[in-house]
Amino acid sequence: MKKIKVGFVGAGWMGSCQMQRITERDDAEVVALFEKNAERGKEVLKSLGLSENILVDDYQKIIDNPEIDAVWLVSPNSFHAPQAIAAMEAGKHVFCEKPASTLFEDHCREIELSEANPNLKTFVDYILYFDTMEEHLRKMVASGEFGEINQIQINYRHPVNIAGDKIWKLDQSIMGDAIGMGINHAISVMVFAMASQANPVAVYATSQNPHIRGFEADPVYNIVVKFDNGATGFCFGNIDHGNGYDAYHNFSGTKGGFVFESQTDRTHKVRYWSEKIADGKWIWPLDPEKCKADGVEDLVWPEDTTTPDSGDVVEHQTGECVGHFIECIKNDTQSPMGFVNSQLIAEIGWAAQMSATTGKEISLPLNKDEARAFFDGEAGTL
Ligand SMILES: NC(=O)c1ccc[n+]([C@@H]2O[C@H](COP(=O)([O-])OP(=O)(O)OC[C@H]3O[C@@H](n4cnc5c(N)ncnc54)[C@H](O)[C@@H]3O)[C@@H](O)[C@H]2O)c1
Known part of the structure; x- marks a missing residue:
């Protein structure tokens, strides 16, 4: 059986917990880690019995690695979308911590990319x-x-x-x-x-x-x-x-x-x-x-x-969510928490921000032009 090869991003509080769950499986393995805090990255790799040599110093190295099937994003929120978009553009499946995006423009791009590439499995961790x-x-x-x-x-x-x-x-x-x-x-x-x-x-x-x-x-x-x-x-x-x-x-x-x-x-x-x-x-x-x-x-x-x-994330169902996403890849199915399938949940978040500012009720599905005009149309950077 071919193992799903994971490029992991962000080995902090939640990340180290999820990385451990991946290492407990026999159908997936972490083959690269991008963690901004190199010392922490090394410590986490060591504690999980993984080689320090898989630590990379640039996210681009995860994207450019043809061996990697799936990118696992547990970085701080504003990095999720730029990292997810770059991963999907490179043809990789994406596990993304919530929120999938902090900027509306990035949310739209994630949906567009998912719709254009239904073979790529995505997941937002509504655990x-x-x-x-x-x-x-x-x-x-x-x-x-x-x-x-x-x-x-x-x-x-x-x-x-x-x-x-x-x-x-x-x-x-x-x-x-x-x-x-x-x-x-x-x-x-x-x-x-x-x-x-x-x-x-x-x-x-x-x-x-x-x-x-x-x-x-x-x-x-x-x-x-x-x-x-x-x-x-x-x-x-x-x-x-x-x-x-x-x-x-x-x-x-x-x-x-x-x-x-x-x-x-x-x-x-x-x-x-x-x-x-x-x-x-x-x-x-x-x-x-x-x-x-x-x-x-x-x-x-x-x-x-x-x-x-x-x-406390240690008490969360991290094993189940990790297993669910790996199974989605293996079985060629989209999760109910995929970018497209869960977009209404994200839209409620955008609509709530618009409503709290304008004092108006906002209809769903969102009118993208109105939402773009409300949010400033910026996209995030890596
Ligand atoms: N689904 C849940 O229930 C749940 C629970 C907790 C946290 N989270 C999510 O997990 C993510 C991480 O939260 P946390 O509490 O573990 O935070 P944390 O600060 O402990 O971990 C973030 C890690 O990312 C690293 N990092 C910083 N910038 C980076 C970058 N550009 N690329 C890669 N790594 C980078 C940091 O050095 C740190 O180790 C957040 O998005 C948070 O919303 C989800």
Whole structure:
């Protein structure tokens, strides 16, 4: 079996974790690393049992290496798009950390290149997709267990990690906007969970200045998403302050509802009701004792069910997302998180910025000319 050869970019907090997951596989290998901080690059390679000789001092060397099948981008945000575009122009598959772009012009170019090269597999790391609770939720919505969903709330309140040299996250020219810095996780959960029932058609948003830390871009967003079946989604996003990781979910439908609370003990984190499968009674699927007492043992979720309640990347589903992208390449399939397939999630982010500035509701799909006129039409540089 031919191994997928990866050119890795950015071996920081998230990057070193993902690189480790690649090295644990037997169908992929890291054959080159571009890391601006050479000392860190060497340390990470050594800790993973890889040769220091694969460290390169210029991104161009990744692009020019004909041996490399896929480029894995875990650099700071503003580099993602220029690096992804150069990789696709060189005929390489692209794994991209979120956000896929910090400039609208680059977003358009990524979509254009993906559409012109469907053989190239792309992926934006909306990692909550791989959380097993989110899988349950998507299946339950799709099988009508909550009837028609009309109201959704998802929070992303999480003081993002700016420790040490992760201080770049305060700098707007590198971080981009706060939605791309993490609030898009909540948006992705909402869009993927609703995908079986409805599509987003408009966005209204407000934003606020930082209150605690020195973010240059507004770190607080309140985003309303309208769906084409009349449902409305709401996202409280805050990357500035909070107490721990708050990815609260509340889905309400005509025949049931679902609530997830990050900040409570495991047995109480998830509860739902469904006329279809539980006679309309509230069920706590992570509480086997209560399910037993209520006579619904068959509705208990497995012990290894994961829930989205940590901001620590080491506890994220990195193994699953790495495996998913490698499988997409091997099986010649595009991921639901590919640049084209996930473009509506990115568009909600652009639309929210436009709405927060203009005070107007913005329709989806985005009118590209209007968006270009709003954003300044600049493209990023490597
Ligand atoms: N999907 C998720 O849940 C998740 C979680 C954490 C971080 N992230 C994303 O991962 C990326 C990295 O975040 P982090 O927290 O690991 O930051 P980090 O600062 O720890 O890592 C970034 C690394 O990139 C290196 N670097 C700087 N400029 C570079 C360039 N031009 N090319 C290549 N490498 C460069 C830095 O030296 C550093 O080692 C960000 O885009 C962030 O949004 C995603």
